[in-house]
Amino acid sequence: MLDAFLAGAHQVFAFDTLIYMLIGSVAGIVAAAIPGFTVTMAIILTLPLTFAMDPLQGVSVMLSVYVGGYTGGLISAALLGIPGTPSSVATTFDAYPMARGGEPGRALSLGVWSSFFGTIISTIILIVAAPPLALIAVKLGPWEYFSLIVFALTIVASLVGNSLMRGLIAGVIGLGLATVGPDPMMGRPRLTFDSDILMPGLPFLIVLIGIFAISQLMGEVEDDGKSETKGALIPDVIEFKTWAVMREVLMHPVNLIRSSLIGVFIGALPGAGGSIANLLAYDQAKRSSKTPEEFGKGTPDGVIASEAGNSATAGGGLIPMIALGIPGSAVDAILMAALMVHGISVGPRLIMDNADLAYGMFIAMIVASLMMLVVCVLSMRLFLRVTDIPKQFIVPTVMICCVIGAFALNNRVTDLYLLGAIGLVGYGLKSLDYPLAPLVLGVILGPIAETNLRRALMSEGDWTVFFTRPISAVLLAAALLSVIFSIRSVLKMRKKNRAVTDEQDGD
Template sequence: MLLNIALAFVGVAVGIIFGAIPGMTATMAVAVFLPMTYALDLVPALWLLLGLYVGGISGGLVPAILINVPGTPSSVCTGFDGHPMARRGEGERALKIGITASLMGGLISLAVLALLTPPLARMAIKFSAVEKFLIILFAMTVIAALSKGSMTKGVLSGFLGVLLSLVGELTMNNKMRMVPAFLKSDLRAGFQLLPLLIGLFAIMQMFQEAEKGMKANAMDEGVDAKNAQKFSLKDFKGQWVNVIRSSLLGTFMGILPGVGGSAASLIAYSQAKTWSKHPELLGTGAPEGLIASESSNNGLTGGALVPLLSLGIPGDSTTAVLIGAFMLQGIQVGPLFIQQNGEIWNQILIALLACNFIMFLVMFFPIKLISKVVNVKSARMYPVILIMCIVGAYATRSGVMFDVWCLLIFGILGYIMSKIGLPTAPFLIGFILGKDLEKYFLEAVRGNNYSLAPFFTRPIAIVLWVLIVAFLGYSIWDNAKGKRMEKAGMKD
């Protein structure tokens, strides 16, 4: 047991490092360590790999909050509220809220995994390409919520992101589109998410700071961190519905194979905004948004294991690598796994529980020190961020220099977009979801004899349409209300 706990500690700590470096992901951490588990039995190997998984997902919140660069795609929404908090000197509070929400998300998803795995897995396979397309579409509605004040520009930015995500080869017919002849080999698989994400956030910010002369640190001018609001459990007062809803959304998204963690946090964030008493505060540094994003992306960890262990289908890219650990030990995951491997199943649950608490311990207590990063001068911090970004971008496809050039290209693009008033967050969301949107649409239409009827007749699809229309209607109304209030404020 002690060995298992020690391995979980190592896994969580290394996972956090991978999650915290932009470009490095939990999947990469698990993939790197998988060969090292050859020498271990399955149970200690699982403790190590689950530690890497939980740590990798959780670590992404650190750079998202402190320097507004999401460490992982699933922490994109964390920065929307976490970074404004850090800018006003509440970095430590934001990190502690994020870590606590992560723990809660992880525990709730674990409870779901322990109690509901077989029935949930049976339900998940009823979700066809039609429903998956509509879920992705639903996740895209967050663009409308994020584009308050300039909705048309935000939506345009989102669709430009979708368009960019379609560059490259469509695997269904192996044909290329929108690729110049001289870039055919580099762009066969299209632009990679991580270089784009790092370029749009980190490199763009570096250019913006360089334009201003690199004078400040990551905090707003005149902010005294000593007077900033401190973390207390009261931050979660009135947030329990948000925590449970976001965790369950994350868990459910994890259960659906092929729907990633980014979609989970986007949907949770948009729902937090919809149901919030003060939706206008989300995006300006409200703990509510941070809680939604972090509890949902950690909710994913238990959810993604549901289809893996009960159907043999990985819920996300990291669990796809985890299958390797079972295969190495000659264990078949699938419908009979829990029945035939009761002891291993119990160990997985205990390991996941322990890893969540270890993650909390490893991150929560040294956070005072970590949060000091915001006090470092931008002039000293950006060169270091830059070299880490290069490592991350280069490692995306194990050594493609084109991905490193993409950092610069998307950094410049993000800088130009900020200058012409096109928001970058909707662009990134469009890019993240675009490819899946196309894939599930084509699969759905071809699988239903080129008919669009199933999109409007299947019961789950109807529910999803109602949600999409209701949320869009709410966003448009909220946007109009915001504009009216702005005008009234200007008149006063």
């Protein structure tokens, strides 16, 4: 074991490997900061470049892009209010209000340090507990997956803002949008109204960019027209110290560790991914907080939870891949393909037959997280220069990036029509004070829930199996308790606000 560890370390710490990993880290951060350009896209573009490398060197470079990409989505989420990747949706809830409040440096630093610690925690768990966690994940059937998604959908209740009804309506709209296009099981078109534009369905990234980016930019233009001064998106930047922010993150150990563990668990479930971990970690942080009313207004706990949760899925996704040969996400599938190109079989015998490669991947994860941290800290001032750019320049530039990202997804002009239409819908809902997060959550989780429900019913027609299988029953019970707790919290907050209003009227 020690010999394999040292052999893996020797390959990872080779000078040329470190240089390639540094380039990969920068590429992942920059790519993920562009709305619509996902981590998966960056990894796919990196794959052909690694064919001429040694197996461990190639995988190390891809892991550096992977880790950097999970953090890069934070940049546009915090500074523009537009999630760079689907796994940064919840980051916008508190990072952007914090940045708009004059603390963009603090918002970025909180996210970067949380991502770093989340990756480190997930890597430690990956090294120590890969086999048992992978065995648990592989035993889950469609019943457990559906129950898990139902539990995840209860997050809607904690993201509804001031109105529970409006939040639920937004969530239902998201679920409805997810049903447009081909049937996920049979491939038959539905709700397309014989329209060529709707026939391929509504790609999730198009919905994400339209709902968050286009509506956000339209709102910025509207605000700019009402204001007398045409300044930058984020005014009055307050100075910050990165190391002080690191201590601030460590002052929330329970939130940091809990969010990282959620990320590891979700990452170990094939097909779940960082977008679910991001929202679920944020939800649990809000539920556990003594001041849940501060969430959505720029609280550090919200940024820490969302970024630690999504970054921890990187290590969690490698657990089933390394131990069982089952990819936890699309990115892990690409990593598997890279190893197979070099003639290495991925599965239970990976650690036995190629121990130096397995331990080298563990080391590469830690090195990649350190590189991500160094790159982000040294480039922080450069990122913050975005806050000095006037709206009349940054809005059209970001709009062009969004359009390019939307078109590059499938190379379809019709996607641009969808982007504009969905952007108008998002702007309208935002103007009417409807929360956008439940809508996006419905679009993310709707297809996964439907696919697993139908698989479960096709395997076993008896619906009571959902309640007789222990893990599924526990998840459904947790979902019920989650809904009850959320409704209770909303009613309690309303009562508190009403009491404050009555007290002010009395004065």
